[in-house]
C-alpha cells in the first residue's frame with residue numbers, strides 16, 4: 001500500500017527502514033515521507049510505531065503476510081495473519 005503519494009513510499013518501504021534501525025526522522029530524510037503535503041504523516045508514524053524494535057515479532061508477521069500492518073491488519077488486532 002502506498003502511504004506517501006507525493007514521494008511514492010509504501011508501507012513496506014517504511015517497515016524495511018524501521019527494521020534497518022531508522023526512526024521516523026531518519027525515514028523522513030531518507031525517503032521524503034511527510035515532507036511535502038504532510039497528509040501521510042500520521043499513517044507513516046503509525047507504521048513506524050507498529051514495526052519498531054519493541055515489536056519485532058509483529059514486524060515479521062507483517063512482512064510475511066504482506067499486510068503492512070495497517071489499520072485493517074489482523075496482526076494489529078493481536079493475531080498474526082496467516
Ligand code: FES
Pocket residue numbers: 003004005006007032033034035036037038039040041
Ligand atoms: S502524501 Fe506524503 S508528503 Fe504528501
